[in-house]
Amino acid sequence: MLQTAALRREYGSTVAVKDIDIEIETGEFASIVGPSGCGKTTLLRMLAGHLEPTSGGIVLDGEDITATRPQDRPTSLVFQTWALFPHMTVRENIEFPIETAGRNLDRSVEELLELVRLDPEEHADKSASELSGGQKQRVALARSLAYDPDILLLDEPLASLDYALQKQLQRELADLNRELDMTFIYVTHSLEAALVMSDTLFVLDEGQVAQTGAPEDIYQSPKSTFIADFMGDANVFAVDAEPTGDGAFTVTSDEFEGEVTVEDDHDGREPTDLVVRYDDCVVRPTLETPVGVAVDVDNILVRGNTVLIECSADTEDDYVAEVPFDWFQTVDIEIGDRAYFQWEAEKSIPVPE
Amino acid sequence: MSTKHRLKSHFDRAAGYTRDSSNPLFALVRPPWLFMAPIVALLLFMFVGPMLAIVVFSLQSGNTIDPNPLHWTLAHYAEIVTGMATGTGVYGQVLGNTALVSAATVLATLVVSYPAAYALARKIKRYKVVFLLLLIIPLFTSVNVRVFGWALFLVENGVLHSIFNLVGIGQYPSLLYNRYTVLFGTTYVYLPFMLFPIYLSLLTIDDVTFEAARDLGAGPLTIFRKIVFPLSMPGVVIGSLFVFVLSLGADVEAQILGGGSVFTMASNINYSFGYSQNWPLGSAQAVGLLLITIVAGVVILRSLDLREIASRGESR
Numbered sequence: 001m002l003q004t005a006a007l008r009r010e011y012g013s014t015v016a017v018k019d020i021d022i023e024i025e026t027g028e029f030a031s032i033v034g035p036s037g038c039g040k041t042t043l044l045r046m047l048a049g050h051l052e053p054t055s056g057g058i059v060l061d062g063e064d065i066t067a068t069r070p071q072d073r074p075t076s077l078v079f080q081t082w083a084l085f086p087h088m089t090v091r092e093n094i095e096f097p098i099e100t101a102g103r104n105l106d107r108s109v110e111e112l113l114e115l116v117r118l119d120p121e122e123h124a125d126k127s128a129s130e131l132s133g134g135q136k137q138r139v140a141l142a143r144s145l146a147y148d149p150d151i152l153l154l155d156e157p158l159a160s161l162d163y164a165l166q167k168q169l170q171r172e173l174a175d176l177n178r179e180l181d182m183t184f185i186y187v188t189h190s191l192e193a194a195l196v197m198s199d200t201l202f203v204l205d206e207g208q209v210a211q212t213g214a215p216e217d218i219y220q221s222p223k224s225t226f227i228a229d230f231m232g233d234a235n236v237f238a239v240d241a242e243p244t245g246d247g248a249f250t251v252t253s254d255e256f257e258g259e260v261t262v263e264d265d266h267d268g269r270e271p272t273d274l275v276v277r278y279d280d281c282v283v284r285p286t287l288e289t290p291v292g293v294a295v296d297v298d299n300i301l302v303r304g305n306t307v308l309i310e311c312s313a314d315t316e317d318d319y320v321a322e323v324p325f326d327w328f329q330t331v332d333i334e335i336g337d338r339a340y341f342q343w344e345a346e347k348s349i350p351v352p353e
Numbered sequence: 354m355s356t357k358h359r360l361k362s363h364f365d366r367a368a369g370y371t372r373d374s375s376n377p378l379f380a381l382v383r384p385p386w387l388f389m390a391p392i393v394a395l396l397l398f399m400f401v402g403p404m405l406a407i408v409v410f411s412l413q414s415g416n417t418i419d420p421n422p423l424h425w426t427l428a429h430y431a432e433i434v435t436g437m438a439t440g441t442g443v444y445g446q447v448l449g450n451t452a453l454v455s456a457a458t459v460l461a462t463l464v465v466s467y468p469a470a471y472a473l474a475r476k477i478k479r480y481k482v483v484f485l486l487l488l489i490i491p492l493f494t495s496v497n498v499r500v501f502g503w504a505l506f507l508v509e510n511g512v513l514h515s516i517f518n519l520v521g522i523g524q525y526p527s528l529l530y531n532r533y534t535v536l537f538g539t540t541y542v543y544l545p546f547m548l549f550p551i552y553l554s555l556l557t558i559d560d561v562t563f564e565a566a567r568d569l570g571a572g573p574l575t576i577f578r579k580i581v582f583p584l585s586m587p588g589v590v591i592g593s594l595f596v597f598v599l600s601l602g603a604d605v606e607a608q609i610l611g612g613g614s615v616f617t618m619a620s621n622i623n624y625s626f627g628y629s630q631n632w633p634l635g636s637a638q639a640v641g642l643l644l645i646t647i648v649a650g651v652v653i654l655r656s657l658d659l660r661e662i663a664s665r666g667e668s669r
Contacts, residue, residue, distance in 0.1 A: 050564050070567040083565035087583050096579070101570025147569050 001025055002047070002151060002183065007056035009042050016042040018207035019056065024185060024200065026061075026150075029177045031186045031194035031215075034204035035230065041155060043204070044187045048077040048153050060150065071101075076149035078157045082140035084128040090139050091124045097147035112142040117172065134165045145176075151183045158193065170196050191232055195219070203227055225351050228275040235281060235319045237274045241350070251350065255315055258291035262350040271350030280347035281321035283309045283339050284331055292342030295319065297335055309333065311341050404643075411636035429637035437641075443621070450532065451617045454607075455600035458539040459547075459593045465540070466548035466592070471581070474555035488545055496542055500609045503538065504529060507610075530612035538606035543599050547592035554588025555581070587657055594653040598646050618642045 006019040017039040024030045032040045045051035047058060049070035057066040065073055076097075084093050094109045110120040116138040123135065131139065137157055144152055154173070158166045174197045177184045188194055194201055195215045203210045203218065211223045222228035225236055237256055241249040244261065249271055251260045262271060283297065295311035298318075307328040309321045319341050333339055409418060412425035419425065436444025473484060491499060506512045507529045558581065566576045604619035611617075616624070618638060625635030 048568060050568070070564070071570050071572055075568075077564075077568050079561055079565060081559075081561055083559070083561040085562065085565070085580060096566070096571070097569035100566075100572075100575045100579070143569065 001061060002185075003059045004043075004047075005057045005059065007043070007046060007058065008054045009039075009046060009051065010054045015207055017046070017053075020207070020209055022202055022209060022212070024151075024183060026183055027177075027181045028199045029174060029184045029186070029197055030200045030202065031188060031198040032202045032204060033188055033191055033194045033230075034210075036189060038204040039207040040187045040189075040204050042207075044077070044153055044155055044185065047151070047185065048075050049073045050077070074150040075153055076144040076147045076151075077153040077155060078137075078140050078144050080155045080157060080159060082136045082157065084131075084136055084140060084143070086129050089125050089127055090118075090131070093128055093139055094143045094146050097143060101147055106148075107146070109142075109146075112146055113138075115145065115176070116142045118142070133161055134169070137161065137169065141173075141176075145180070145182075149182065151185060154184065154186045156188050156190075159188075159190075166193065167196075173197055191230065203230060205230075221349060222275065222351060224353070225273045225275065228273075228349065228351055233278040233320075233322065234275045235278065236351075237276070237317075239271060239274050239350075241270045241272070243270075249350065251348070255313065255317060256291055256293040257287065258289075258345070260291055260345045260348045262348060269352035272353045273351045275349040275351050276343050276347055277349075278308070278320050278322035279306070281319070281341060281343045282323050282327070282331075283311060283321050283333055283341050285333070285337070285339050287340040287342055289342040290345050291348070292340045293319070295339060295341045297333055297337045297339055300333070300335055311339070313341070407636045407639050410633055411640050413633045416630065416632045429634045430641075432634075433637055433641055443616070447616050447618050447621045450535075450607075450615055451601060451619075453532065454536055454539055454603060454617060455597050457536050458543060458600040458603075459596050461536065461540040462544050462547035462596050463589065463593065466544060466551055467585075467589075470548050470551035470555055470585075470588075474552050474558075488548060492545055496605050497609075499542065500538055500605050503541070504609050507534065529610060530614045532611075532615050534610045535603070535606050535615050535617075538610040539600050539603050542603075542606060543596045546595035546599060550592040550595070551585055551588035554585045558584050590653055590657050594650060597649060597653070601642060601646055601649070618645075 002022075002024045004020055004022050006021060007017060008015065008019050009017040020039075020043060032043060034040050042051065046053050049065075049068060053066065057064055059065070060074070085096065088096070090113070091109050094112055107115070109124060113120040113124060118135060118138050123131070123139075128136070128139065140157065158169055161169070170193055173184065173186070176182075177197075184197075186194065186197060198215055200212065201215045201218055202212050205226055211218050211227050218227065219231050222231055228234045228236065237253050239251045239253040239255075241251050241262075244250055247264045249262050249264065251262055251271060251274060253274065260274065262274075283295070293313050295313050297309060298312050299308075299310040301308040301310070302325065303322075305325050306322050307325055309323065309328075311319050311321070313319065321341060411429060412427065413419055414424070414426050414428070433444050436442040437448045439445060440449065473481060477484065504511075508514075509529075562580060562584075563576060566580050571579065601617075602619045603617055604623055607615055607617040607620040608623070611620070619642065622635050622638045622642065625631050625638060
């Protein structure tokens with residue numbers, strides 16, 4: 001198990017990572033996500049040993065590795081730019097950790113290349129600089145795996161690849177994690193990547209862990225509007241909440257008609273916002289659900305099998321509904337129409353400040 | 354001719370174009386060649402012409418050019434080559450001195466510059482520009498001035514002598530006029546030509562390459578042996594080539610610091626043209642030096658994989 005204790009890193013007067021405590025189980029696929037500048041790369045570089053923490057510690061399987069040099073740490077980092085050694089062939093790159101580190105996965109270069117789905121016969125003796133981006137990424141991965149790390153750290157290694165290749169490599173990484181029973185820690189700003197691959201998600205905001213949990217749990221009950229927003233495609237309504245006395249709140253708002261009763265998901269903290277996902281909302285000419293808001297339809301975007309309906313309310317707040325294409329064809333909505341933006345009350349997600 | 358080209362020439366004719374690409378004169382006035390014209394003219398005038406004259410002179414028996422090629426002679430070459438091949442006489446000595454000074458200068462500049470280039474490229478962040486300027490500034494001063502300055506420093510009853518007298522060391526062997534002083538001179542003068550190529554090649558190594566190596570278990574020595582040194586090889590090779598070729602032509606250092614006791618090929622050419630007024634012999638030596646320089650250059654450059662160097666920026 002990997003643990004950090006009040007891990008902190010300051011750059012001058014800015015604090016990039018603020019006393020972070022995380023725990024990652026052995027063999028887990030953990031993702032650290034957050035917007036640019038949230039401290040995720042700083043955190044990863046401290047875990048790899050390339051950056052010294054200002055204070056706090058890192059413990060791996062009960063052993064304090066805070067001061068361990070990167071070359072002595074059982075971690076290996078797959079860099080965003082891959083960092084292949086340009087003067088070496090693919091084979092020499094992969095042999096590098098095997099020759100220098102005295103620890104290795106006990107697999108041949110050929111087996112490692114097959115593990116990352118590269119044809120050894122075709123690629124093993126090519127120069128590293130002759131490869132395409134996706135191939136370099138795979139070689140960098142094979143090279144890190146050859147080190148046989150206890151923890152494989154990945155710093156957005158897919159970011160500069162095209163979309164289809166990203167999807168494919170995401171699946172392959174998840175497979176490798178299971179196959180090798182190695183802890184993977186993946187840093188990304190792309191939520192989609194994290195959702196597909198991870199067992200556990202750490203959402204970082206301004207150097208702190210904003211929420212931890214299984215991806216679906218965080219998606220279903222975000223702890224804050226920041227997380228709801230980051231998890232994507234959410235309409236946010238500012239609300240007033242009244243406790244009902246039996247562990248629930250009655251929620252009303254200036255921004256929509258009707259009232260919503262929500263469970264107390266946040267230890268008695270009053271919800272200040274309601275979050276409703278795009279695909280839980282619809283737009284109809286009349287109000288047919290208990291909650292909704294009168295809007296002007298500003299734009300209609302057909303997105304393959306779903307349709308995005310962009311609306312603006314009289315309060316000048318903008319809302320978006322994502323509806324199935326077939327359903328859209330059954331309603332009479334056009335750009336410029338006056339209509340009702342609405343949703344089923346139980347789809348409302350209460351969020352405290 | 355492809356259909357496309359046929360069509361194009363057809364349209365060009367129809368449009369009244371008179372430029373015919375088969376006329377080589379038109380090719381010469383196209384901009385790329387026009388841009389090259391001044392330097393080509395300069396090199397033809399300043400280098401190719403005089404070199405031809407030197408080659409012709411080297412075949413003469415006296416200080417005038419005999420228009421009849423049948424009277425030309427290879428005697429000077431025979432004299433030089435025999436001397437050099439057997440390592441005897443003036444030419445054997447000259448070749449020995451030149452080879453020794455050049456090779457030793459390469460070695461000495463390499464040993465002195467590599468650590469400095471490494472520190473400047475990787476370690477020193479503050480005052481780096483100051484250091485680089487200090488290394489460049491000597492190049493702004495004429496070689497003669499610098500070498501004479503050094504001679505004044507070393508000469509008997511010179512500056513160093515005075516200092517030694519002050520601390521009570523009265524007698525010491527003369528520091529001027531031997532091979533090692535010449536070697537010190539060339540090392541000092543050609544140092545920047547070794548340092549900067551190495552410095553630049555070390556600069557091309559990405560920081561993340563070091564991190565990746567450390568990350569994969571490599572300590573400082575392994576990183577130097579397997580990453581830094583191989584990646585700086587182009588700089589080392591080019592620096593060595595510069596220093597070697599420049600040292601082959603070292604003349605001022607040999608004359609002033611060697612003081613007539615150490616002859617190198619360049620100073621001997623100077624001597625042949627000047628003091629002994631034997632132009633054909635000087636010319637033959639000049640041709641020989643040029644050939645040695647060209648061969649050394651080709652051999653050294655062949656060891657470089659220029660494509661790998663060019664692709665380095667793309668490896669990320």
